[in-house]
Amino acid sequence: MSAGGLAGALDLVTRVRGVRGAMLVSAADGIVVADQLMEGIKGTAVAALAGSLAGRLGRAMSAAGVGDTLFWHLQCSGGALLVVPAASGILVVAVAEPEVNVGLARLELMRAAQAVG
């Protein structure tokens, strides 16, 4: 996918009110593929942790018999991390404010994941 295509996928996510930034992360190695993050966010470190968390969660969910992960949501006192794995092994990640519409953000993350392929 072209750089423009990746940016377009991220645009789908960042236009949701309350989303502070988004990035595409390689699930296998936790490397940032593309990002639209606010200044001050350590994208590479977050990507590595998101990739690792996704891996652990995915293996646990598979062992628990609930199948592949479609969406996950880390709730925090000051916001949230929302993640949808794309079929290609890319994680679509959003960093959001506490008051974000999680349902809408989830839908846009899923659209972005489809666009990424």
Next chain:
Amino acid sequence: MPDDIKALSAQLAQDPASLVFLRLGELLRQRGQLDAAHRVALTGLERHPHLADAHDLYARVLADKRDYERAFDEWDMALRIAPGHLGALKGLAFLYFKVGDVAQARAHLEAALRAAPDDPSLVQAVTLVRGGQAAAAASELAKERTPPPPLTPAAAHAPLEESRVFAGLEGAQEGLLLLDASGRVLGGALRDPGGHDVSEPVAAYLAGVSQEAGRSAKLLGLGTWTGLSAEGRQGHVHLAQPTRDALLLVVRDRSVPMGRLAIIAQRAAQAAHRWLEQQA
């Protein structure tokens, strides 16, 4: 008493839409015939879904069957239909005492007292809880509950069950798992859709998740993490942290919405927190 049950059953058979099921269900419950009471209450509730008393009856039966989570939902529903419903307020106070949430128990008792200021048991319970005697207040409230049903073989194991971390919670031995930071099972159990115990492998995979979630939240300036919910193709999971060194996993099939799963997890986390404190 059996004649009363026969008479009420006959009345209900003649007029299935009547409210006699409330008396019949309560009578069966008081006699410890919980399965029969459950059927009567549920059938009545299906016919009268907007009747607060029907939810109250069903909740009492569920509470006697130690299904506290669903009892909570039913009493909660009764209150939504009829704010100030005495039975629901007392029932919720009873459940809040059971999970150790004295503030909520007291709030519900006081609301019940406003609804029935002359109720002697309520006066007594509120006086006790205001005086800091929560356990005595809970006992006072429990006196209202009818004597426990005769012990069945399953119920005979109740003391052992109570010693378990998630005793009384729905899915305690199949969908609730408590583990430590290094991935060792502390309590509960998890079964896959085939019925196999998968507690240990799942716990092992989740080792370190708590630390990684905490570090991610910190790096992003999001404060502390409070929960992690995930949607799978065949089910939903929710992770919570009852204490700094423990992790709670709740797993349910996809019919349970994510929001409800978070509520279940919150209750289970409270139970786990208390249990861990007792073990310390």
